[in-house]
Amino acid sequence: MDSLLLEPTLYTIKGMAILDNDGNRILAKYYNPSTFPTAKEQRAFEKNLFNKTHRANAEIIMLDGLTCVYKSNVDLFFYVMGSSHENELILMSVLQCLFDSVNQILRKNVEKRNVMENLDIVMLAMDEICDGGIILEADPISVMQRVAVRTDDIPLGEQTVAQVFQTAKEQLKWSLLK
């Protein structure tokens, strides 16, 4: 039974994925080369995972020797995978962080279309949450600070006066430097 005691290591996360409501991959990352080494195996796993999870909103499932926690919103499914002995609550806090970060990046409109439009920022956020299987940050506020959300995307009406002022100043500075 001693194998069930967890090896003290920082490598906690086996994978993270965001799928759409047909089970297609939007973004997915697997951190351990031994879990699903080829793209084909990854696809098969995602298909299977999606089939098992898209109907029942049950938050957690064990599949292919992995503990997978998940969360869905409108037409998106967020997954975080860890080893079958991993502390489920740690995985949950990573999932929560992933979801909250995306939620803030997309200004509470968590939909596939918005993810695609802000794919660069979502990629950066995933990279800030987990680096090679190690949880880098699990606090969505810090993640947001670190991905440096672009401000000029927001329609003018939704920006604060300070933001507008800041942008204007930047632009002026740049034009002067040229």
Added chain:
Amino acid sequence: MAFKRDKKEEEDGGGNIFLNLEKTSVLQEARTFNETPVNPRKCTIILSKILYLINQGEQLGTTEATETFFAMTKLFQSRDVILRRMVYLGIKELSSLAEDVIIVTSSLTKDMTGKEDLYRAAAIRALCSITDGSMLQAIERYMKQAIVDRNAAVSSAALVSSLHMTRIAGDVVKRWVNEAQEALISDNVMVQYHALGVLYHIRKSDRLAVTKLVTKLTRSPLKSPFAVCLLIRIVCKLLEEEGDVALSESPLFDFVEKCLRHKSETVIYEAAHAVVNLRRTTPRELAPAVSVLQLFCSSPKPALRFAAVRTLNKVAMSHPAAVTACNLDLENLISDSNRSIATLAITTLLKTGAESSVDRLMKQISTFVSEISDEFKVVVVQAIRALCLKFPRKHGVLMNFLSAMLRDEGGLEYKASIADTIISIIEENPDAKETGLAHLCEFIEDCEHTSLAVRILHLLGKEGPRTKQPSRYIRFIYNRVILESAVVRCAAVAAMAQFGASCPDLLPNILVLLARCQMDCDDETRDRATFYYHILSGDQPQFIYHYIVDHLQVSIPSLERALTQYVANPTPEQFDISTVPVSAPEPTNVPEKGHGTVDIANPVAVQPETPAKAAESYAVKLASIPELAPLPGSLFRSSDPVQLTESETEYVVKCIKHCFSDHLILQFNILNTLSDTLLESIGVTLEEPEGYEILKEVACPKLSCGETGSVYVLLKFPEDLSLSVSTFGATLKFVVKDCDPTTGEPDTDEGYHDTYMLEDLDVLLSDQVVRVMKGNWGAAWEQAEGESFFELEDTYVLTSVTSLEQAIQNIVVFLGMQPAERTDRLPQGKSAHTLLLAGMFRGGHDVLVRAKLALAEGVTMQITVRAPSQEIAELITSALG
């Protein structure tokens, strides 16, 4: 309306630039990167597309990747934050695919030491992904600074990256231990967590340092819940290595227990999980953990409920009584919307509940068994197996349930586990045999898994002839011959032959059926049918016994190797099968343990290496040592490693005894645990007892810290068999050199000689005997009555044992032979028992033992041995004396 249409158009992909991307055109677009000035918007989008493609599983060739990579380096000109960050991501993605990635080192180093905080952390991580061992020296100074940086992101990034880099340059990273230590007292929770991870990784081979680290940290509470979880795991590892002190006395365990009252649920659960999984946990330590888990069972969060019930399920396997307190909470979870939770709850209840609740629970499961995943169905099946062993009287209900499950849809693994369960029930419980076989017969009528059908046919052949009405199985078997694929037909023919061999009144009918099978279109089936037909019609009982009832005893991997060798080096001699080592049957599971600890947490359990495979790998390893060549014949048996030192001494020595037909090779595995010494020319001095003769010794040239090396000694067994069971004194001798613990280089060239006393090594009878599985022991016993066998009988009183179980266990271990006909399982409440054993003595001599045991003031035993020579028989009877 207009709005709706807009929306529709958008969904069709109008707005999605990532739809239908094509690799070549996207890589074409990457040329835009070369334009000056850089257009950040455009380039970010193109870069996103490239990364998206890679993420979708698109493969880039080396040239493509390298070209893209170099184009990407142009983007360093732009100062757009997002673009720069995307470039880092790109570098990380392409670093393993492209060539000459170190070209960006200086750009990244600049970013990492620059003023822009948003660059620094990410630049470090990108830099480390392109750095190799030789380059690391150049950036070492910056890394050290970064680890202790005030910016948490930078510090975390540096720590995490250094952990990644221990894989390529462990020694360099080890030098950063002081910086990591400083980071440990950071205010930021994540930095603390990462620092602990790095520190532990650097020090994990140094037990003392780890203990020191842990003692310090358990006193001053860490802020990060993740760090506390990690600390709990480190503590548990120390506890497991601690030896056999009671847990409650260990200060380390106090810490784990205190964590059960932590404010973070994550930590509480981690602590409870740890307590449950510690090997030395007793019910006393379990109680607080279980009550915490009980609380979690009613949490609104599914993940927490799942975690709790899964851990309780684990507890139920080892300490069912501890979980009974939670039965009420578990009952509530049966109807949980998450099917995994419900399944775990039910299986836990099945383990803890009383016989009366079985029917009700089974009914509950059957309502949703079709909805759960195969992996959990396997869990249910295993719970049922455990139940059958616990409540043999309930086999009717359970067996019906299993056969219903067999009829459902399901994968091979799931079906196999059901079949396994039925088979084990049949073996454990003679009452269930007929119904079980009937269910299996029905199953193979409609079974799409060839391997399972073959297994069941084999079982029918073995068990069928010994039932009350063997004839009823013939129809099922013969149906297979008509309907199935070639492999199944073969198995069916073999099964029928078993009936023919064991049931004389069925023989004429079987012969008719076999004759029909001789017309089969498959070669193998036809051959088998012809073979069996002639043996069975030949009226030669010893042939029937040798070729049908008894099966091949050799180990298959060894046979394969021997045959390949034979084919590769053609000789005029015939292939001699007696030179192939005999394989011991796989250790049968002791019911209490084997089935009880079915690993629910990990349904895809890892198969341990089978003994046959282990023996084969030893044989290959020994053959590869030039000093020992030529080996004295083929390897007969290898013992399990025997510890010759305490486990926590300077040198850990284990011995494996390899037995050949007239020779013995002792393999001493030596582990040097001293970090500041280097051992050279290591040997083992043996005080060989009378009769033994040392032929060769192979020393181990060099061992640095943490390495394991082997010393071999080749001995000849004494002519007089009675001397072969004896004891060796052993001493380790070697030359010690002091060395630098970090580099492993010796300080001086001169060392000094030293010796180290080892514990005595016993060569036992069981080292010279291989277990042999006799399908039909009685038949073998009768065969051995002839003139070529000696029979010896003796009576002993075993005063030291108080129960028959204990006596049986001792005898089996002592003789190292295989119990046949399941006589090692004692029917309850009997005071006399007959144990039947079969084995093979080195040199390929079959040995059969019958031990009649009676319980009275200790155990009285009458032992009868049949062996091909008087000496062997004497040796065996005397071994028990």
